[in-house]
Amino acid sequence: KQEVTQIPAALSVPEGENLVLNCSFTDSAIYNLQWFRQDPGKGLTSLLLIQSSQREQTSGRLNASLDKSSGRSTLYIAASQPGDSATYLCAVKGGGADGLTFGKGTHLIIQP
Amino acid sequence: EPEVTQTPSHQVTQMGQEVILRCVPISNHLYFYWYRQILGQKVEFLVSFYNNEISEKSEIFDDQFSVERPDGSNFTLKIRSTKLEDSAMYFCASRTDGGRNSYEQYFGPGTRLTVT
Numbered sequence: 001k002q003e004v005t006q007i008p009a010a011l012s013v014p015e016g017e018n019l020v021l022n023c024s025f026t027d028s029a030i031y032n033l034q035w036f037r038q039d040p041g042k043g044l045t046s047l048l049l050i051q052s053s054q055r056e057q058t059s060g061r062l063n064a065s066l067d068k069s070s071g072r073s074t075l076y077i078a079a080s081q082p083g084d085s086a087t088y089l090c091a092v093k094g095g096g097a098d099g100l101t102f103g104k105g106t107h108l109i110i111q112p
Numbered sequence: 113e114p115e116v117t118q119t120p121s122h123q124v125t126q127m128g129q130e131v132i133l134r135c136v137p138i139s140n141h142l143y144f145y146w147y148r149q150i151l152g153q154k155v156e157f158l159v160s161f162y163n164n165e166i167s168e169k170s171e172i173f174d175d176q177f178s179v180e181r182p183d184g185s186n187f188t189l190k191i192r193s194t195k196l197e198d199s200a201m202y203f204c205a206s207r208t209d210g211g212r213n214s215y216e217q218y219f220g221p222g223t224r225l226t227v228t
Contacts, residue, residue, distance in 0.1 A: 032215050043116075043203060043221035044155070051215075089155065093215060098168045099145065099157030100217060 002027045006090055006103035014111050015082055021075040021106045023090030028071050034100065035064050035075050036089040044089065048075075080110045114138045116220035118204050124226045125194055133189045133223045135204030144187045145205040145217060146179065148172070155203065161187065194227045201225075 003026045013019055023033070032051050036044040048057045048064040050073070056065040063076040077084060087107045091100040117136045125131050137144050146158040159169040161179050176192045187206075191198055201224050205217040 034216065036219070041224075044219040046216055046218060049216045091155070098143070098160040099170065100147075100155075101157070102155040104154050 002030075002092060002094055002097075002101045004090060004092055004101050004103035006088075006106050008106060009104065010107040010109075012109040012111060013080060015080060017080050018076065018078050019080055019108075021077070021088050021090075021108070023073040023075070023103055025071045025073075025092050025101075027094065028068050029095045030068060031093045031095050033064075033066055033073050034091045034093070035062075035073075036091065038087045038089055038105065040087075047088075077108075082110045082112045084108065085110050116204055116206055116218055118202075118220040118223050120223060121221065122224045122226070124228065127196060127227055128193050131191050131194055131225065133191075133202050133204075133225070135187045135189075135220055136185050137187055137204065137206030138208075138218055139185070140208060141206035141218075142209045143167075143207045144179075144181070145207075146189045147203045147205065147219075148200040149203065149222075150197075150200045158189075191225075194225075196227050199225055199227045 005024050007022045030052055034049045035047045037047055038044050048059055050057045050066045052068055061078040066073045087105040089105045091102045119134045144161045147155050149155045157170050159173045160167045178190045180188050201222045203222045204220040207217045
């Protein structure tokens with residue numbers, strides 16, 4: 001059974017810093033990995049999707065990498081801003097499954 | 113930009129009552145999903161639906177749950193006899209079929225279900 005773990009569970013940094021959020025998964029036979037942002041009491045906003053054949057994807061100040069063989073992904077946020085404060089979720093789609101398996105998320109606070 | 117919508121945003125019901133949660137997926141999408149998130153816990157997959165039938169379901173999705181696409185736009189989740197432990201945020205998601213990012217799932221804002 002696929003398990004997804006995100007470290008750290010919470011992170012608080014001053015504005016302007018670059019930061020890295022980590023995601024690991026136990027079964028490397030994934031089809032893709034998706035990073036989401038969740039604001040308190042709200043839905044999930046898709047940030048980046050990486051196919052299993054890709055090594056990284058970029059969108060603006062966000063860069064996500066994938067090392068499928070070691071079961072790891074990182075989300076790099078450059079020049080963090082207070083508006084980046086949210087919970088960041090990592091989710092994987094298994095090769096034989098349609099539903100996503102989620103991690104518990106990293107709660108990020110960017111201090112002004 | 114097209115988005116997934118869900119109604120109601122908050123539903124309060126008594127234990128044992130039936131509830132129907134509604135979703136309008138993005139119009140050209142073909143795959144539809146329900147997930148739930150109990151407060152403080154992970155988002156969990158419930159069911160996926162394609163071509164008017166369930167394509168996959170988790171062990172959470174037992175006989176008290178059902179899904180339906182009653183017309184060309186709505187996708188519903190019915191819980192027949194609610195329990196206290198059904199209290200959660202329920203998310204609907206959808207995706208298209210084909211194209212480079214065909215497996216990217218788009219989520220709605222959620223329905224908060226409170227069972228008393």
